[in-house]
Amino acid sequence: MTDSARRIVLASRPVGDPKPSDFRLEVFPVPQPGPGQVLLRTKWLSLDPYMRGRMSDAPSYAKPVGINEVMEAGTVSEVTASNNDKYKAGDIVLSRAGWQTHVLSDGSGLRKLDPELAPVQTSLGVLGMPGMTAYTGLAEIGTPKAGETVVVSAASGAVGSIVGQIARIKGARAVGIAGGPDKCRYVKDELGFDDCVDHRDPALAEKLKAACPKGIDVYFENVSGAVWDAVFPLLNPFARIPVCGLISQYSATDAPEMKYKTAQIFRAVLTKRLTIRGFIVSDFWGRFDDFIREMPQWIKEGRIKYREDVVDGLENAPETFMGLLKGRNFGKQLVRVAE
């Protein structure tokens, strides 16, 4: 009798917020590895906001997931059977298995993880794509200097939490923007940001201004919308704006109205000599060696902390992902698919 595997496929392209019927759980036989192949069993599945983009067929930097195709994701997987000389059963690897329990691989694109060095799921978070996103976006575009003010939105999340802590390491003032008092407390008290402002506060603009008495030199954009509206008037001359994400817009069906119009943005770009630059982590893969040398050291020294939000069971991935887009996660969102 064959063991059964499970996967979650994209059933339809969401219009607006994704809903349960946009996903479908399928059961299929565990596949058998052919020559040169390994069978991977998913242990950890990473959920990240960029996946909303993959559900849409609007032009973007990556091609969309096809209808009836498995949702994409980074995963930590265990090799359970191997016909590949480079991997043996029991190896733990970073992979892109997607939202499924089992997958075959020819070994390309896998990276072996050492469970002695760090908890393996950190390769999906602080030591993985989100950590590297924070590290490179700040180093290559934000370039914070000592004494400057760095503001980051989604400040308790996988990327934002690291941005602010690195800003502190660089001697800058770090101000977070997060959703709700619990997250704000965590950002200030646990992560050590200088301040954190609740984006749900109706007085967001005034609170942010008070938290940034010398204006904003770097704004690390994860969110857009009302948060940008609050940040924009506070930008200093020569401010840098790494644009990493726009989570508040990802499910918008039309271009959302924002307070400041295109003409006003450009006027400020000119008169304040702003730099607005979009990036994705793969633009800076050349910095991976620096990242993987510095980040574990900072963690060891207690200068970088991180938090994981763990949900058990592949079947809960869709609902958890929908919550992530609404900011219901608290820390790096992971699904534990198997122990």
Place this chain on the structure above:
Amino acid sequence: MTDSARRIVLASRPVGDPKPSDFRLEVFPVPQPGPGQVLLRTKWLSLDPYMRGRMSDAPSYAKPVGINEVMEAGTVSEVTASNNDKYKAGDIVLSRAGWQTHVLSDGSGLRKLDPELAPVQTSLGVLGMPGMTAYTGLAEIGTPKAGETVVVSAASGAVGSIVGQIARIKGARAVGIAGGPDKCRYVKDELGFDDCVDHRDPALAEKLKAACPKGIDVYFENVSGAVWDAVFPLLNPFARIPVCGLISQYSATDAPEMKYKTAQIFRAVLTKRLTIRGFIVSDFWGRFDDFIREMPQWIKEGRIKYREDVVDGLENAPETFMGLLKGRNFGKQLVRVAE
């Protein structure tokens, strides 16, 4: 009997387009140089779009001209009397005398010009601020590579004409946007751009698309408004947008409506990883030595051409400036104040 000097002062802050009554011509006695001073007589006065910003008290990178103060400008002047060891009567200097026939100076900020090297008024154009603006904005932000497509607006103007020609020197395809068939013909036939599109053409967007079959890698922004609307959909991944000017907006009393909204701009910034960066020439003074070495050489080799639009008489400066904002000039706008 004292000779009389003339100056044009800002009489009132324009609301919308500047009008004649916003300026006032004043007659005053030619001043006498005190110890260490020189008397300068203006020969050439430069008119540039940035002056519209100086007439407004909205926050910007420079403080505004005060009411009843002389309008600011770069000038080429002759030393007519000197109590300063560094200058003697007959010296020709680059200065910032403003819109007036005579001014005293203690010698600071002056630069001696050699009339044998180049026509002195080029220090206000191709060998001066506009040329340096084109050179640095393209080199530091645009960074065109061979085979890329560079689009520049106000392409027959003092800055735009140089941008496109440098782009060609760098091996890029240069496409201009200019106002009317005469300017477009000049940009293509005289300056050697690969193509030029008329921004008054109702089919601007389609024409620009046809002129840029491989999309746009660098857009040097001088104009904003409908020109930006035509450029934006054609931007390639990793496009760079040096924002040098927004002349179509300078006299707007409210933020002009533009086709693409703030949220759409940011979506493209992220998915295409655009870089939008404002600058003014003084941000890059460190490049002056490079500029003043390369540009005269390019002119000598016939690789950079330039055109001057000369009006005689200080009294014509206001009307000429109003025309400049409407694109009525054809080439670098100069006022010949004295032979």
